Amino acid sequence: EDKVVQSPLSLVVHEGDTVTLNCSYEVTNFRSLLWYKQEKKAPTFLFMLTSSGIEKKSGRLSSILDKKELFSILNITATQTGDSAVYLCAVIGQAGTALIFGKGTTLSVSS
Amino acid sequence: GxxxxxxxxxxxxxxxKDVELRCDPISGHTALYWYRQSLGQGLEFLIYFQGNSAPDKSGLPSDRFSAERTGGSVSTLTIQRTQQEDSAVYLCASSLQGRSYNSPLHFGNGTRLTVT
Structure with a gap:
């Protein structure tokens, strides 16, 4: 059965800290891994990763995929209170199937 | 929009009671998904529509749940004889599915359903 496991489930840090969120997966015919940020309502898209070892970066956020070890990490440097959210990892497997989500990591950044 | x-x-x-939830995807997006998110839980897949293909209904939790997508655009999720455990946020998402099927999903703000 395809699955996505995220860790930790929750994390509390101080402003300015750097955090690393983990996502491991088991999926048939892996195609892509995606990261989303969910604050109050709709998850918003952060990154899509398809190739190993190529870092995607957007401001203070970056992510990388390891297709051999079947995991991805999401890094956030110099965290701000606005980074507080649930971070969701999801994978696309076999063509024509739906995105499979992990349970998410709840990040709380205190000032 | x-x-x-x-x-x-x-x-x-x-x-x-029966309820109907509506989703209007981004124009031109051929793929449409329904997910359910209960308090403190991740997103649970319900149903997936891709173009004119038969929908993937493998995530529907019971036969009280059904969905349709008319004209390849608007979708309606129907829950019959609602139960308290149906209380959740129901999220709809669409994507521009090209040949690679590597398109990110764009989510709506969801419908918060409360069954009393």
């Missing part, structure tokens, strides 16, 4: 639109944003219903 610019994004995925869902209505209503909130719905309170009595146990045993």
């Amino acid at each position: 610019a994004g995925v639109s869902q209505s209503p944003s909130n719905k309170v219903t009595e146990k045993g």
